[in-house]
Each structure stands twice: as C-alpha cells, then as structure tokens.
Amino acid sequence: MHINVKTKIWLTICSIVLMFSFFTLYYFPRQQGNLLIDNYNTEVQNLANTVALGVKIAITEQNFEGVQIAIEFVKGDPRLQFVSMLQYDTTWDANHNNFQIKKTVFKTFPENEHPDPEIVTTNTLIVKSATFNTSVMSGAILLGFNTNEIIKSKQKITLASLFVSSTVFFIGILIGLWLARNISLPVLALRDAANRVGEGDLNQKVIHIHHDEIGELGQAFNKMVDDLAKTGKELKEKNEVLSSTNATLNNTLLQLKDTHAQLIQSEKMASLGELTAGIAHEIQNPLNFVNNFSEINIELIEELKEELDKNNFTDVRVLANDIKENEKKINHHGKRADSIIKGMLQHSRSSSGVKEPTDINAIADEYFRLAYHGLRAKDKTFNAAMKTSYDENIGKIDVVPQDIGRVILNLITNAFYAVTEKKKQIGNGFEPLVFVRTQKTDNKIFIAVKDNGNGVPQKILDKIFQPFFTTKPTGQGTGLGLSMSYDIVTKVHGGEIKVVTTAGEGSEFIIILPV
Template sequence: MRVLGDVLLGRRTAQLFFTHSSCEMSALYNFDLLVAGPLCMLIVLVLRRFFDLAERLPRWNRVLSWVWAPALFGFGITAVFRYRNPLLDDAYMLGVYALVVVTLLLLWSYRPARLVLLALAPLLLHRLIKFGLDLGDLRLLAPYASIFTSLGKFTTLWLIGLVLVARSQKRNLAKEQQQRQEEEQARQLIATQNAELERLVAERSATLTQQAATLQQALEELQMTQSQLIQAEKMASLGELTAGIAHEIQNPLNFVNNFAEVSAELLEELAEEQTKPAPDTELELELLADLTQNLQKITQHGQRAASIVRGMLEHSRASTGERSLTDLNALCDEYLRLAYHGLRAKDKSFNATLHTDFAPVLPLVEAVSQDVGRVLLNLFTNAFYAVRQRQQAGEAGYAPSVGVRTRRVGDEVEVSVQDNGTGIAEAVRQKIFQPFFTTKPAGEGTGLGLSLAHDIITQGHGGSLTVTSQEGQGAKFTVRLPI
C-alpha cells in the first residue's frame, strides 16, 4: 500500500498518509529507485500494450522500451556512492509521466488517448506542484496541506475512473473498427459478386442477342412460309370458288341458250304461218304467247347469271374492311350452292342433300360481307369434304347431307352449318383452330382455312366460332355475330 501511494502521490505525500519511524524512512530511500523503476516500466508496458504502440508508433515504442535504463543508472549511483536524495524518485517518476504525455499527444487523433490524457492531467499537475514544494523545501499551512492531500486522492480516483472509461471506449472503437472491416469485406465481396454478375450478364446478353438474331431469322422465314401457304390457301379457295361459279353459271346459260333456240324455232313457225293464204290466228297467238314466255325465261336466267358474276366480282375484290348491313340468309344460300357446285365440278358422281332453315325475319348484321362469305365458304367446303369422305368409305345406306340454319339468339345472329360426315375426334377439336393444323392429306389442305375463319369472326367482328362433333356421326360449326 505504501509503495502504490509513493508511486502515485510521491514520497512526501506518502509520508502524510502513513506514519513510519525515521529508521524506516531512511531505509526506504535506499530502495525508492529499485521500486520506482519496475513500476515505471510496468506503467510504460501497460501504456504500450493498451495503445498498441508497436503498430501505431513503432519508433516511439522502441524509445519507451529503454525506460529502465535511467532507473538502473540512478540505483547504481545510490548504491555505490551512498547518495540519498528523496527527490530522485520523484524526478524519475515525473520524467516517465512526461514520456506518457508525449505518447498521448502523438496519439491525439485516437479518442481513448485524449481521454487518458485528460485523466492524467490533474494527477500530473498535482505531482508537479508537490515536486516544486519539495524542491524548494516548502510546506503548506495545515488547512491547505489537508486540502492538497485530498486533491491527491481525488486525482488518483479521477485517473482510475477515466482509464476505465478509456478502456471501454477502446473496446467500442475496436468493435466499430471490426464492424467497419467486416462491412468493407462485405462491400468488396459484393463488388466482386457484382463484377462476376456483370460478366455473366454480359455473356448471357451476348447469348440472348445471338439467339434473338437466330429467332428473328427463323421468324422471317416462318412468315415467308406462312405467306406462301396463305397464298396457296387463297388460290385453292379461289379455284374451288371458280369451279363452283362456273358450274352455277352454266345452268342459267343453258336455259338462255335453250330458250333462245326454242324462240328461234317459234319465230320460224310464226313466219311460215303468216305466209299461208289463210293463217291460223289462234296458232299465231299461241306462238306469240310461247315466244313471250321464252323471252321472260331468258331475261330471268340472264339476270341470274349476272347476279352470279356480280357475286364473283365482289368476292374476288380485296376486302376494304368497311362494314355494311348484311343479309346472312342470302349470303348463306349463295355460298352454300357455290361450294356444292364447286365440289360437283371436280367430282360429277358426288351428290348431297342440302337442307336450309332460314329464319323468316332475320335482323341484318353489320359486317364485312366478303370476309363473312369466305368464312361460310370454308365451312361449307369442309362439310361437303367430310360427307364425301364418309360416302367414299362405302358405308351401306349412307346419304350425304349438309344443312345450314339461321336464327336470332338474344342480341346475336346464329348461323349453324351441320353435316353427317366423318365427324371430328376430341383430340382434333382442341387444335382445329390452330394455324397450319389440318387433318387433310398432304396437298389437299394448308391448315389455315379454319384458323383464318376463326380470326375473321372473333377478332374482326367480335363474334364467336365454335364446333361440336361426334366422331363418325358428323360435326356442327356455329357462327355467332352481334346484331
């Protein structure tokens, strides 16, 4: 206890705190430097380790490592020459304190160093005052001496308290530094990962760009092929339509030719009758009546042929997309017969029963008649194809039949095309409106007819196109258009 007090407060102050005989004090003088030296080295060692001087101030750390040399020198002088000076240990302690202060000033940017310097300042000031008093052999008055002694105790407690605070502060700074290091490592790791991700993204982008170019080329080729197939489908439809129109227009032309020949024969008979001396008036009237009737028939069938030609021109004209009020009954009847005669033009042996059930009062619908006509022609053509396939299968007692029905259903007009052909399997019905899907043999279908028909009705007119079928029994396509 006496040693610690002598180190922190000085020998003279320790004499005020402790009571010893003159013999004891005289003996103590011989060992002041022997005790102060190790204590100072201990203080310096703690200081060096506490502030990590080997890393922060390596050169100054080597200087502090020689703090034992003055103590050893002073102890040698005292031991050899028997020179006893009570102020020698105080001077040595003050020198060590000065080194500590210099060290703390060099570490001024380090917060715990500033705190320790603040903690050491009162104690160092007290020791300097005490050393000055001892050096001048001065004594304070009794009341002031007691206060001075109490201040020495306070400076010791102040030093201990702030050193503990500095220790806690150092730990917190170490934690913060470790946390910053971890954050820096995390940032470096993230930066490395970002660089790797950027590299991978660049590689992936290059791959995707190449794939996109390949897909674009494939898409262009597909579009070209699609255009060719659509053109082939149009040409096939046009061929069927042309054949149907040729067969259809041949009937009125035959009537016109036949009635014209008969009319010519009637005119010859009328001329012969008029050359007779006594012409038969009743026969002349009868011939004139027959001739008038024939001319009416010629006019009627001529108008029918003109109507067919007019419809052909309208159908062949490119669709303008302009809608107009359309009579679906007339449109269905016209294209049903065109499709039927078109198939008969290719196969004279084919015959089918046509059933029509048109609503007597069917509202007109606003539609593009050419486009709706193409849809109906495609549905009728498929229906005749289905019944023809079943007929060629040689089924006993089978009679081909195709029917069309129109009616109003709420705010829509419905057109149903039904046949008793081969029917459509469930697996086929799910894909029947897909582009390029067809059940016809190669060369007979492109798989675009129903796909285009579905787009015309659903996308072009806001309606619907559905199918119901029983395999081996027939199929029914239903078109609904809003009124």
C-alpha cells in the first residue's frame, strides 16, 4: 500500500501523542491514586497503633481515664468516621476442647455509631485495627477514616492530566500542520511541476519557496527550467539562422546544431542527470526505514495498550523504550535523506572554484553508489561487483568539492561502461568488477578507479585526454569528460592523472593530488 509523506508525518505524530495521552490519562493518575491510598492506609494504621498503645498502657496501669484520653487522641481529626474499642472474649465449648474468640464493642465514638466489629475497607472508608493484650483484658482499636480527601485529590490529578494531554494534543496538531506545510506541500508541488516539465511545459515554476533545503531544491529546479527554456530559445534562434543559409551547407549546419545542442545539454545537465536515478534509490532507502520503524511503532503502541490494560507496567516500560529507540532510528534515517538532498544540491550548483576541506572518501563512496544505482535504474540487467579500499588516515583535504566530485563520477561511470561492454561481448562467463580506492603517502593523495574491462588500446592512449575524443558510439559521449577531468586535476588542483591499462584485462585511472 502506498503511503504519501503527509500521511507518514501524521502517523508518526499521532503515535507519539497517543502514547503520551495514555500515560497522562491512565498510567500517571492510576499510579498517583494508588500512592495516595497507600500513604493514607499507612497513616491510619499508625494512628490505630498509637491509640492501641495508649489504651494498653492505661489498662495496664488501671488508669481508665487514660483509656478515654487515648481514644480522644484521634477525635479532632476531621477525616474520622468512627473509633471503637473492641473487647475479645474467649468462649469454650461444653467439653473445653474448642474455643471461639468473640468480639464486642466496649466503647465507641461517636456514641451513636455502632460499627460492625468485622467491618472492612471500602472505596469511601479506610478501616484499620490494632490489637492490645494486657493481663486485665485483650482487644483491639478499630479506626474508620473517610476517603473524601483522596477522592478530591484523584479528581484534581485527573483534571491536571486531562489538561496536559489536551495541550500536547493541540501542540501535536500544530506541529503536524507545520510539517505538512513545510515538507509535504513543497515536495508535492515540486513533483507536479517536474511532471509537467517532463510533458514539455517549460513555463512551470515552483512558488512559495521556503528558506531551507527543500526551498534550495525548488530554486535549483526553477533555475533548471529557466536554463532549459533559454537553451530551447537559443536553439530555435540558431535554427532560424541556419535555415536561411543555402542548401549546400544545410547538412553541415544541421550537424553543427546537433553537436552544439548535445554539448550544452551534456555539459550542463549530464552530471545531475546521471545521478538522478541513483539519488532516487538512495533516498528511498532511508524513507523505507522511516516507513518500517513507523509501522513497528504503531504495533508497539497497540501492545502498550494491551499491557496497560493488564497493569503490566514492567512490559510497558520495555515497550516504551523500544518505541524511543525506533524514534531515534527514524531521526537517523531522516538525516540521511537530508544529507543526500544537500549533496545533490551541491553537485547541481556551478563550481565556485573555491577550495574547502573535503572528505575525499565520503565523496568517492557516495558517487560510487549513486552511479551504480543510476545505471541499474536505466538497465535492470546491469550488474557489477563493487569493491572499495579507503585510507582512513586521509581526513579532509582542500579541494573544490564540485569539481573533484565530477572527476570521480566521470571515472566511475566510464569504468561501469567498460565492464558492461565486455559483459555484452563475453556473456555469462565474465564477472564485472569496479574497484575504487584511496591512499595517502607523505605528501600525496591517490584516488584510483580500476575496472576489469577490455582496457584502453595503446594506439589511442595518448588521445584519451584530448577534447572531443571518445570511443563511445555517436550520441553516447561528447568526448569532453576525460578532457574536463584532466583540466580540473592538473590546472585547478596542481595534480596529475595517470592511466595504467592492459589490453583485455582492464584499466586503472589514478588521480594524484598534492597534500
């Protein structure tokens, strides 16, 4: 079942709000109520023990006024329902084999109260007893306290919990609306505009651009549409000029126009276009994780409800911790998707020519995977083993990240093309392999892309870095990829680019950058 981004956002927020609401409306009030009852029970029992001790001392000393004073110890408590002094009498049967203890009310307050000696605690009354035993008599003190204050306290706790839960609910609604407005709606608008551009309408623009990564993506999209429209207009004007020339030059001019269009389109959009399918695949992975963990949280919340109904608070805590860990994973994979979008935006921008600290290993690994999934999206039969070896001691080095990224992407794409062509020639007996490695020496950084394709023929080895030279069929290459890469490495970064090749076994392109 397809679930859109907006629905996923609402499901996640509702899960969190429901979990919090069950805690504040059920678990917390119940726990607080039980704590109040336990404290009240303890307090009443202590009072009963105190009165019983006073009565015992008074009876032992035969101070019957002391008995009255001990009983009056609790008379001033407004919560008191009754206090009774019970006397235990032992009754034997005729044969003196068995006996029975009879409880009778010896003294009570208020006098009009005649509680049953066997009375027990109810929802509205807390009953506690404390026994005493002297040589004169044995008995017990029976205290009854009403639970009016407990009931009022529970009501206050319930009202406070309801207020907090309602506040969280409304905050969740506001957060959901904000996320839907700032994430879901811009993404849907960008999708619809992209579909219309794909149908040929170059007047489409993304409006209501926000000041965030999605807004930058919308600006890049608008710029791309403007460039496409401008290019189309330029091509139309040049075509009109070419059409006004004589017929003898018509074929040549048409070829020049096709070449011109190809160069502009290739050099302007090739890099981003090659990455598009791979980017979609890479973004789908963290989105799938977000979907999966969101669904798991829904199931865990249902289990949480069941355990709450069973008062199994140990399992409730375990389930709550599981939900918390899943939320961390959702956050992690959301940041992963954000990182991919930022990388795509950086690649789509024109090179600033400014060097900045860059993680070469991260760039190589990112473009390796994006290029592979991009080719897989175009040709489902394509497959190749991917091997890497990154020197973790390299750290960050000063390069122009957009330029070096294009060089690495170009070499990786060429390597995949080489092994694919060899696979078509040999068939199932050949296992394509592309190997990317980095290495740091005392004063140099090596970035190498190796394949097990057919290799570069020796007769053309000296030409591969020349502009417009390509071994690919017409329409599949501009012949500018390696030439552009050579200029970026040597002229912009003061490095070298070398080729090690063996006919029939493969090639290795090595970028050497000074530290």
